Amino acid sequence: MENRNSKIAFVTGGTGFIGSHLVEALLAQGYEEVRCLVRSKQKWLEGLEIEEIRGDLSEPEVLWEAVSGVDYVYHIAGVTRAKDDAAFDRANVNATLNLLGAIRHANPGVERVVVTSSLAAVGRCECRIADESAPLRPVSRYGKSKAKMEQAISNPHEMQQSFMEALPITVVRPxxxxxxxxxxxxxxxxxxxxxxxxxxxxxxxxxxxxAEDLARGMIRAAESDEAEGETYFLGSERAYDWHDVKDAATDALGHGALAVPVPPVLVSAAGAASEAWGALTGTYPPLNREKAREIRHAATACSSEKAERDFGYAPQTSLEDGVAETIRWYREHGWL
Structure with a gap:
């Protein structure tokens, strides 16, 4: 691949779902070097031309080396499921502060740091579609940990400046x-x-x-002067409902499906049952009481108008095309 620029990026969470799409997008855009923090296995990064940094976000010396000399840092690592508040805070709050501390120490002149939060940090919202002016009122432990992270990087604590003041940070909330x-x-x-x-x-x-639209949006945010010190939602081109997603899926699968209405109270009951099963088996199921609370009470849609205005964010993939490609991939890999 012929490089089109000499930019260097460091990515945390690159072995995961969103992070691997970001790494691919950075390489496709001709970044000279993409460093990825890898704890054990490369997973979705297998075969990509990356520089692997072995370690995790609790190791300052590893982070100093990883961020030294890079132009852009993309922080995606975190957890969406954990056994308790302390585990969420370690992964989503403390790890972020560790990384920002390392950047402040080893590369304070970095061009941009993109920190990934979530719409879940907003939680309850008076508007049907949230924008960046909405207060943070999360309803789940995951959402609370992301809100706590946003507040922590804006709080100077015992430092003269907060990380938001000391470093060129952009926060994105997918x-x-x-x-x-x-x-x-x-x-x-x-x-x-x-x-x-x-x-x-x-x-x-x-x-x-x-995911590919989100990755491209994160890169645009990182490279935009307007985005420094700002927070953005990076969402879809319009709001959907689950019937839209079902219809796109039936088109891709080539057959119909019966939509069965589920009363909200049953979502809570299913979440409680799933969580109990997880406690017995030592797993963290995707549906639990916290997720059920988000489904019932938290904002599930956001406006990307600010990102569109400031740096030209524009999702390129229609719901129909994205669902079709996702289902094709699931079938190809035996997931569906």
Whole structure:
């Protein structure tokens, strides 16, 4: 591949679903070097031309080396499921502060640091579609950890400046993300494939961003002067509902599916049952009481107008095309 620029990036969470799409996008845009923090296995990075940095976000010396000399840092690493508040805070709050501390120490002149938060940090919202002016009122432990992270990087604590003041940071808040390699939405498509699709009754609008569109948006945010010190939602071109997603899936699968309305109270009951099963088996199922609370009470749609205005964010993938490509990938890899 012929390089088109000499930029160097460091990515945390690159072995995961969103991070691997970002790494591919950086390489496709001709970044000279992409460094990735890898704890054990490369997973989705296998075969890509990256510089592997062995270690994790609790090791300052590893982070000093990783961020030294880079132009851009993309922090995606984190957890969406954990056993308790302390585990969420270690992964989503403390790890972020460790990374920013390392950048401040080893590369304070970095061009930009993109920190990934979530729509879940907003939680309850008076508007059906949230924008960046909405206060942070998260309803889940995951959302609370992301809100706590945003507040922590804006708080100077015992330092003269907060990290937001000391470093050129941009915070991005994706809504639900889907695409090849994603396991969270897989269960929905499996239901559609079985021709019976439960859909929560009375649900609000839904933002659902394709992973490749999110990755391109994060790069645009990093390279935009306007985005320094700002927070952005990076969502879909419009709000959907789950019937839209079902219809796109049935088109891709080539057969219909019966939509079965699910009363919201049953979502809570299913979340409690799933969590109890997880406690017995030592697993963290995607649906639990926290996720059920988000489904019932938190904002699920966001406006990307600010990102569109400031740096030309524009999702390129229609829901129909994104769902079709995701299902094609699931089938190719035996997931569906």
């Amino acid at each position: 809504p639900a993300v889907y695409g090849p390699r994603d396991r969270d939405i897989l269960t929905f498509f499996q239901s559609v494939n079985r021709r019976v699709c439960p859909i929560v009754s009375g649900g609000g609008p839904l933002s659902l961003v394709y």
